[in-house]
Amino acid sequence: MMMDELARQVKEASLKLAACDGEIKNKALARLAESLTKRQDEIVRANQADLERSEQENLAAPLLKRLKFDEAKIADVVDGIHSLIKLEDPVGKTLLATELDDGLELYKVTCPIGVIGVIFESRPDALVQISTLCLKSGNGVLLKGGSEARETNRILAEVIADATTAAGIPPMWAALLETRADVDDMLKMDRYIDLIIPRGSNEFVRYIMDNSRIPVMGHADGICHCYVDEDADLKMAAQIVLDSKTQYVAVCNAAETLLVHEKAAPEFLPPIKELLEKKQVKLVGCPKTRALIPVEAATEEDWKTEYLDYKMSVKVVPELDAAVDHINEYGSGHTDTIITGNREKAARFMNYVDSGNVLWNCSTRFSDGFRYGFGAEVGISTSKIHSRGPVGLEGLVIYKYKLLGNGHIVDDYANRSKTFKHRDLGRSSTL
Amino acid sequence: MMMDELARQVKEASLKLAACDGEIKNKALARLAESLTKRQDEIVRANQADLERSEQENLAAPLLKRLKFDEAKIADVVDGIHSLIKLEDPVGKTLLATELDDGLELYKVTCPIGVIGVIFESRPDALVQISTLCLKSGNGVLLKGGSEARETNRILAEVIADATTAAGIPPMWAALLETRADVDDMLKMDRYIDLIIPRGSNEFVRYIMDNSRIPVMGHADGICHCYVDEDADLKMAAQIVLDSKTQYVAVCNAAETLLVHEKAAPEFLPPIKELLEKKQVKLVGCPKTRALIPVEAATEEDWKTEYLDYKMSVKVVPELDAAVDHINEYGSGHTDTIITGNREKAARFMNYVDSGNVLWNCSTRFSDGFRYGFGAEVGISTSKIHSRGPVGLEGLVIYKYKLLGNGHIVDDYANRSKTFKHRDLGRSSTL
Numbered sequence: 001m002m003m004d005e006l007a008r009q010v011k012e013a014s015l016k017l018a019a020c021d022g023e024i025k026n027k028a029l030a031r032l033a034e035s036l037t038k039r040q041d042e043i044v045r046a047n048q049a050d051l052e053r054s055e056q057e058n059l060a061a062p063l064l065k066r067l068k069f070d071e072a073k074i075a076d077v078v079d080g081i082h083s084l085i086k087l088e089d090p091v092g093k094t095l096l097a098t099e100l101d102d103g104l105e106l107y108k109v110t111c112p113i114g115v116i117g118v119i120f121e122s123r124p125d126a127l128v129q130i131s132t133l134c135l136k137s138g139n140g141v142l143l144k145g146g147s148e149a150r151e152t153n154r155i156l157a158e159v160i161a162d163a164t165t166a167a168g169i170p171p172m173w174a175a176l177l178e179t180r181a182d183v184d185d186m187l188k189m190d191r192y193i194d195l196i197i198p199r200g201s202n203e204f205v206r207y208i209m210d211n212s213r214i215p216v217m218g219h220a221d222g223i224c225h226c227y228v229d230e231d232a233d234l235k236m237a238a239q240i241v242l243d244s245k246t247q248y249v250a251v252c253n254a255a256e257t258l259l260v261h262e263k264a265a266p267e268f269l270p271p272i273k274e275l276l277e278k279k280q281v282k283l284v285g286c287p288k289t290r291a292l293i294p295v296e297a298a299t300e301e302d303w304k305t306e307y308l309d310y311k312m313s314v315k316v317v318p319e320l321d322a323a324v325d326h327i328n329e330y331g332s333g334h335t336d337t338i339i340t341g342n343r344e345k346a347a348r349f350m351n352y353v354d355s356g357n358v359l360w361n362c363s364t365r366f367s368d369g370f371r372y373g374f375g376a377e378v379g380i381s382t383s384k385i386h387s388r389g390p391v392g393l394e395g396l397v398i399y400k401y402k403l404l405g406n407g408h409i410v411d412d413y414a415n416r417s418k419t420f421k422h423r424d425l426g427r428s429s430t431l
Numbered sequence: 432m433m434m435d436e437l438a439r440q441v442k443e444a445s446l447k448l449a450a451c452d453g454e455i456k457n458k459a460l461a462r463l464a465e466s467l468t469k470r471q472d473e474i475v476r477a478n479q480a481d482l483e484r485s486e487q488e489n490l491a492a493p494l495l496k497r498l499k500f501d502e503a504k505i506a507d508v509v510d511g512i513h514s515l516i517k518l519e520d521p522v523g524k525t526l527l528a529t530e531l532d533d534g535l536e537l538y539k540v541t542c543p544i545g546v547i548g549v550i551f552e553s554r555p556d557a558l559v560q561i562s563t564l565c566l567k568s569g570n571g572v573l574l575k576g577g578s579e580a581r582e583t584n585r586i587l588a589e590v591i592a593d594a595t596t597a598a599g600i601p602p603m604w605a606a607l608l609e610t611r612a613d614v615d616d617m618l619k620m621d622r623y624i625d626l627i628i629p630r631g632s633n634e635f636v637r638y639i640m641d642n643s644r645i646p647v648m649g650h651a652d653g654i655c656h657c658y659v660d661e662d663a664d665l666k667m668a669a670q671i672v673l674d675s676k677t678q679y680v681a682v683c684n685a686a687e688t689l690l691v692h693e694k695a696a697p698e699f700l701p702p703i704k705e706l707l708e709k710k711q712v713k714l715v716g717c718p719k720t721r722a723l724i725p726v727e728a729a730t731e732e733d734w735k736t737e738y739l740d741y742k743m744s745v746k747v748v749p750e751l752d753a754a755v756d757h758i759n760e761y762g763s764g765h766t767d768t769i770i771t772g773n774r775e776k777a778a779r780f781m782n783y784v785d786s787g788n789v790l791w792n793c794s795t796r797f798s799d800g801f802r803y804g805f806g807a808e809v810g811i812s813t814s815k816i817h818s819r820g821p822v823g824l825e826g827l828v829i830y831k832y833k834l835l836g837n838g839h840i841v842d843d844y845a846n847r848s849k850t851f852k853h854r855d856l857g858r859s860s861t862l
Binding site: 015016018019098100104106113114194195210213215233236239240242243247328346348350351352354355356357358359360361362363365366367371372373384385386388389390398399400401402403404405406407408409410411413414420422 | 446447449450529531535537544545625626641644646664667670671673674678759777779781782783785786787788789790791792793794796797798802803804815816817819820821829830831832833834835836837838839840841842844845851853
């Protein structure tokens with residue numbers, strides 16, 4: 001089938017899916033979980049074929065690891081689906097209800113966005129995760145995976161289509177773009193795709209963001225900061241910096257830069273250096289840092305770099321506002337924490353730092369949809385439009401206004417024979 | 432000043448403005464209202480110069496009319512500012528509060544988006560309106576007007592800067608791009624501008640949308656439909672169609688296409704033709720329409736056209752779903768109404784039509800921020816991301832997550848020495 005025709009069919013199906021009730025969507029999810037388990041041998045076989053071919057083609061080891069989709073990963077994905085079923089339906093919630101006048105009632109009601117384009121590098125679990133999030137939120141989904149995972153993606157797309165259609169979901173709500181289709185083709189489908197969610201490396205995500213007019217939900221960089229204030233409890237600060245940097249270095253909410261108030265630096269820097277070095281973290285620092293601890297010089301590039309590794313840049317700042325300015329200049333608007341005993345300073349930091357997550361006396365590693373209690377995470381967004389920070393299911397819905405009248409016309413209000421009442425109806429339900 | 436440097440300064444000021452409290456913003460708005468009245472002679476003189484020059488340059492009459500900014504228009508704008516002052520501050524609202532664990536509290540709090548780029552054709556009132564909406568919502572604003580209004584725009588930008596800075600708003604929160612700067616230059620400023628709001632003709636807005644990677648809030652077309660169902664009260668239907676088409680033809684929420692169920696068509700079409708023709712509306716129709724009333728043939732192009740004029744296309748459809756399909760195919764996702772006495776059919780129409788405003792038994796002309804009771808209207812959006820339908824002040828804010836801890840680290844939860852509680856704190860306030 002031509003790609004354009006495929007996308008058109010998904011768009012059409014998405015309009016029907018938008019009106020499916022929560023029970024049918026949950027049944028389809030349950031059926032999919034069951035099918036994934038039942039057909040796991042088929043899936044693992046297809047994945048084996050991808051792994052063997054990719055090994056022969058000398059795919060890099062970390063990519064091979066991400067490509068692997070075995071029984072354990074299938075079980076994880078199935079667990080994820082069961083948690084998703086338990087979450088409230090994000091569609092059909094009344095956000096606002098106003099009686100404009102007698103018998104003229106306005107409701108603002110959540111509804112799906114439409115069609116989500118999902119572009120992912122190797123990991124086949126991303127295909128199932130995002131498709132199920134889209135289904136729960138009533139969105140159609142066009143999937144584009146890497147050619148290295150083509151057999152796995154094909155069987156997964158087939159399992160998803162079979163199980164969900166059998167449960168009554170409109171056919172063609174989800175479709176896999178043929179692997180010969182280029183990512184760029186999808187980026188141009190703004191007629192059919194309302195939102196793109198990319199899953200892959202920073203470079204991959206940045207490429208997608210830079211090359212599409214379709215809105216993209218996600219983040220390229222996670223350049224997160226810990227700021228240790230002069231009023232910090234330095235023991236607490238050390239624990240938070242250690243956790244932020246080393247609890248898991250390869251993730252977006254790990255800290256990359258340590259900012260220290262100049263009054264705290266002489267006492268704080270020598271022991272934190274020792275603690276971080278014990279965890280194999282290499283430090284680079286500004287001149288003032290290097291006057292206090294023996295580390296290599298940080299370059300301008302260091303402040304802009306997401307290491308995702310056992311490395312951290314250190315800067316001594318004269319005051320809180322300088323820390324805020326540094327973060328707003330070099331940060332990526334992801335997650336930044338202040339360690340201080342002073343409530344006013346914490347408030348100032350949290351109000352002036354322009355990031356999706358601003359933290360006080362806790363680790364940057366907390367910024368995550370599951371830790372925040374969202375139940376499911378669509379991704380973390382550094383956008384300032386629509387969704388910001390960890391995004392739950394609510395990031396996949398928008399709203400429409402429903403206005404219910406009884407022959408009301410505007411002319412009556414224009415000629416002042418009637419006037420608006422605008423009475424709040426609370427959050428009552430609607431059609 | 433170089434344009435890029437100007438934009439950088441507005442960005443910087445916007446970070447400070449974001450933390451200004453509601454009282455200061457309201458004082459600044461009050462002071463601006465006062466200044467506009469005090470300095471109205473200066474403003475009118477500048478506008479006179481623009482009008483005279485533009486007349487000599489043979490600017491089209493409708494554009495000259497829009498360019499005019501006299502005492503009456505200044506009074507309107509001042510009234511608008513006073514209403515805006517009365518509205519609740521959209522910044523700093525707690526949307527969610529969760530205790531993740533003892534002493535670890537998460538707050539989702541509204542905050543400004545950042546810098547709004549406003550691009551407008553002739554109308555100088557748009558400059559003041561959108562700037563004041565931005566100020567109330569704590570956003571910096573970069574303004575780009577047409578060269579025909581350059582003197583008016585300059586004096587207005589000066590009045591805005593003077594009055595608001597005097598009231599304690601950070602200088603440079605608003606700036607006018609020099610008129611020699613091209614619109615295209617602004618469209619490229621994605622480093623500094625978070626959202627673009629265009630004000631002007633459909634072609635103008637479509638050009639902006641097609642030529643920027645910065646998100647755009649607005650709508651190009653408003654192709655709105657009235658669907659008269661077989662179960663409609665035909666007298667009510669006639670009143671609603673008349674109002675939707677003729678109450679004000681030149682606006683985006685005026686109806687352009689009439690869809691009629693084939694069972695209602697023989698009785699409905701002849702009298703509605705007469706009523707519409709009395710109001711000077713010219714009809715074009717599909718073959719089934721023309722078998723019932725003598726009108727010219729509608730072309731494929733007609734279904735996609737926003738006339739903004741005394742013209743309406745008419746199509747007879749076999750059933751409700753065909754009406755829905757027509758609307759989803761040819762509509763612009765703006766506003767569509769069904770006239771029917773059948774509640775189930777109304778619900779089906781409202782759930783399946785993919786538009787920002789779906790109406791039952793009332794005129795399309797109701798879809799408007801003031802009629803909806805929002806107090807202020809930023810614009811009407813046909814986007815499916817961030818804001819949809821009439822957009823009030825809430826469309827100019829996003830949110831950030833604030834997490835308040837007391838030395839909390841993630842490692843304790845990873846090694847299971849602590850577990851999350853995720854207790855809802857209601858909508859309590861925060862720092």
